[in-house]
Amino acid sequence: MKDINTEQAILNAAITIFQKKGMAGARMQEIADEAHINKAMLHYYFRNKQQLFEAVLMSAFQKLAPQMNIIFASEIDVFEKIRKFTAGYIDFMLENPYLPLFIIHELKHNPDFVKKIMLHPNKPDPKPLIIQFEKEIKAGRIKDIPPKQIVLNLFSLTIFPFVGDTLFKIVLDIEDKDYHKMIQERKTLIAEQLISSISA
Amino acid sequence: MKDINTEQAILNAAITIFQKKGMAGARMQEIADEAHINKAMLHYYFRNKQQLFEAVLMSAFQKLAPQMNIIFASEIDVFEKIRKFTAGYIDFMLENPYLPLFIIHELKHNPDFVKKIMLHPNKPDPKPLIIQFEKEIKAGRIKDIPPKQIVLNLFSLTIFPFVGDTLFKIVLDIEDKDYHKMIQERKTLIAEQLISSISA
DNA sequence: ACATTTGTTAACCATTTGGTTAAACCATAC
DNA sequence: GTATGGTTTAACCAAATGGTTAACAAATGT
Numbered sequence: 001m002k003d004i005n006t007e008q009a010i011l012n013a014a015i016t017i018f019q020k021k022g023m024a025g026a027r028m029q030e031i032a033d034e035a036h037i038n039k040a041m042l043h044y045y046f047r048n049k050q051q052l053f054e055a056v057l058m059s060a061f062q063k064l065a066p067q068m069n070i071i072f073a074s075e076i077d078v079f080e081k082i083r084k085f086t087a088g089y090i091d092f093m094l095e096n097p098y099l100p101l102f103i104i105h106e107l108k109h110n111p112d113f114v115k116k117i118m119l120h121p122n123k124p125d126p127k128p129l130i131i132q133f134e135k136e137i138k139a140g141r142i143k144d145i146p147p148k149q150i151v152l153n154l155f156s157l158t159i160f161p162f163v164g165d166t167l168f169k170i171v172l173d174i175e176d177k178d179y180h181k182m183i184q185e186r187k188t189l190i191a192e193q194l195i196s197s198i199s200a
Numbered sequence: 201m202k203d204i205n206t207e208q209a210i211l212n213a214a215i216t217i218f219q220k221k222g223m224a225g226a227r228m229q230e231i232a233d234e235a236h237i238n239k240a241m242l243h244y245y246f247r248n249k250q251q252l253f254e255a256v257l258m259s260a261f262q263k264l265a266p267q268m269n270i271i272f273a274s275e276i277d278v279f280e281k282i283r284k285f286t287a288g289y290i291d292f293m294l295e296n297p298y299l300p301l302f303i304i305h306e307l308k309h310n311p312d313f314v315k316k317i318m319l320h321p322n323k324p325d326p327k328p329l330i331i332q333f334e335k336e337i338k339a340g341r342i343k344d345i346p347p348k349q350i351v352l353n354l355f356s357l358t359i360f361p362f363v364g365d366t367l368f369k370i371v372l373d374i375e376d377k378d379y380h381k382m383i384q385e386r387k388t389l390i391a392e393q394l395i396s397s398i399s400a
Numbered sequence: 401a402c403a404t405t406t407g408t409t410a411a412c413c414a415t416t417t418g419g420t421t422a423a424a425c426c427a428t429a430c
Numbered sequence: 431g432t433a434t435g436g437t438t439t440a441a442c443c444a445a446a447t448g449g450t451t452a453a454c455a456a457a458t459g460t
Contacts, residue, residue, distance in 0.1 A: 006407080024225035025309070028448060038409050043449060105305050107366040109225070117370060124371045148372050149382060149389060155368070156360035161352055163363060166307040168355070170317060171324045172348050182349060189349060197397035206437080228418060238439050243419060 007045050009035045014042075014056045019098040023053050023106055054113060057106055060099055061117060067092050068124040078132045078142075083191040086158050090187045093162045101163045126151050142198045150198060157190040207245050209235045211255060214242075218256045219298040223306055226253075254313060257306055260299055261317060267292050268324040278332045278342075283391040286358050290387045293362045301363045326351050342398045350398055357390040 013035035017026045028049060032039040046052035071085045093100060107114060117123070133147035161168065161183060169179055213235035217226045228249055232239040246252035271285045293300060307314060317323065333347035361368065361383060369379055 021309070022222065022224060022305075024222060027446085029446095039448090040410085040450080041408070044407075049448065101305065101308060104364050104367050105222075105301065107370075108301065109221070111366075114366060114370060126371060145389070145393070146382070146385070148374070149385065151372065152361055152368060152382070152386075153357055153390070153393065155364070155371075156356045157353055159364070160356035160360040164304050164355070164359070166311075166314060167304050168352060170307075170314065171326060171355075172351065174348070182346070182352070185346070185349065186352075189345070190353070193345070193353065193397040197393040227416090229416095239418090240420080240440085241438070244437075249418065 006037060006041060009037065010042060010045055010052070011055060011059065014052050015059065018053060018056045019060070019102045022102070023049075023109070026053075053106075054116075057103070057110070057113060058117075058120075060103055061120075062122060063096070064099065064103065065122050065124045068126070072124075072126050072129045078129075078136055079191075079195050081129060081132070082154065082194055083188070085154065086191045086194075087187045089158050090183060093159070094183070097162060097165075100159050104163065140200055143200050145198060150194075153197075154194060157186075157194060161186065206237065206241060209237065210242060210245055210252070211259065214252055214256045215259065218253060219260070219302045222302070223249075223253050223309070253306075254316075257303070257310070257313060258317075258320075260303055261320075262322060263296070263299065264303065265322050265324045268326070272324075272326050272329045278329075278336055279391075279395050281329060281332070282354065282394055283388070285354065286391045286394075287387045289358050290383060293359070294383070297362060297365075300359050304363065340400055343400050345398060350394075353397075354394060357386075357394060361386065 010031070014026075014031050017031045017034055020026075021030075028042055029039055031052075032042055035041075042052060046055060067089065068085075071081065071088055074081065074084070076084070107117075130147040130151060133142065133150055136142040137144050137147070165179065168174070169176070172179075174182070210231070214226075214231050217231045217234055220226075221230075228242055229239055231252075232242055235241075242252060246255060267289065268285075271281060271288055274281065274284070276284070307317075330347040330351060333342065333350055336342045337344050337347070365379060368374070369376070372379075374382070
């Protein structure tokens with residue numbers, strides 16, 4: 001049984017191609033070529049394009065979630081948690097630059113898939129962080145802002161520069177190299193920005 | 201000559217379909233149906249799919265830019281400008297919810313088109329705002345943070361909640377209706393957050 | 401050793417899709 | 431009125447694409 005190798009090779013190739021071209025833009029033949037196997041194998045292991053795609057999207061989502069939860073669930077000070085998250089997540093995205101836009105785009109175009117994810121056990125869960133915010137608000141250490149809004153801000157500041165990089169490079173009239181420097185700078189900058197925006 | 205009407209009808213239909221399905225996912229027949237015309241007309245007016253798509257993407261981009269520039273170029277106080285931008289832009293996106301993700305996604309998948317836009321006169325231009333930031337920093341009224349980073353934050357906080365709405369609804373475990381409320385709340389919230397994060 | 405299951409391949413198929421064409425339509429100019 | 435030009439339509443076409451099949455190879459169990 002060498003099926004385990006082949007199946008993984010298909011999945012890896014599919015991840016690469018789907019992330020780059022999206023569900024609609026990807027071609028089965030292209031995925032087969034990327035995996036150096038016969039196209040029929042794709043159907044042998046994953047039945048059809050839709051199911052292969054869903055396996056890829058699910059695996060992409062699975063990759064996101066743990067990365068978040070490790071930090072969200074750790075037992076550290078709120079501010080320190082924010083710092084850990086921004087720095088850690090930026091590093092993670094530097095290694096997986098296609099991931100966030102891929103997930104966001106395909107999630108929006110596959111509403112049925114959203115339901116499947118909702119039922120899945122391994123979701124990103126910011127609840128521990130939200131509870132910490134609530135405590136800090138009660139203690140008067142941070143401003144009375146809806147905690148979910150703070151999380152939304154945290155996500156936006158961290159993730160959007162990767163999702164919208166092409167647009168930003170145009171609007172800010174900036175080269176790839178300089179943009180990369182800005183991203184590096186953000187690893188510490190946005191945590192401090194966010195903290196000072198919520199500190200009481 | 202009723203060609204002007206037909207051409208516009210095609211463009212409108214194409215905008216609708218391309219925004220919903222993307223370049224790769226859209227079908228010429230679907231666009232023709234949406235416009236209630238014969239498919240051959242698409243080719244009569246726009247030659248082929250690529251050119252029709254580029255016309256759509258350009259028009260979408262043209263829609264974004266003025267909306268930004270009006271606010272960026274106006275002669276008002278920096279903080280007031282931030283408030284105007286967030287509120288105004290959120291309203292704009294509530295009316296065009298597909299626009300930002302469409303532009304970002306297609307820009308990333310059509311690198312050649314990026315060059316075309318760079319040459320185009322009507323680009324979003326945050327330079328007036330950046331100059332204001334620089335002045336305020338020199339005057340010691342706001343912290344010494346790279347102005348482009350502030351603009352990046354402003355964009356992220358404003359636009360990302362629309363781009364990533366599907367993901368957020370999953371992560372924050374929130375219904376459409378409540379998410380809409382959060383967005384409304386953000387119209388004033390994020391301006392104040394951003395301002396307090398940069399105030400000296 | 402041999403039968404059976406599992407994995408792999410090349411050739412093939414039906415449908416979809418972007419694009420074309422030739423004829424028809426229709427407004428306007430003469 | 432009818433010739434002329436742009437506009438619209440239905441039918442058509444070739445290529446691409448997702449998916450299938452039947453034969454072949456390689457393990458696996460007995």
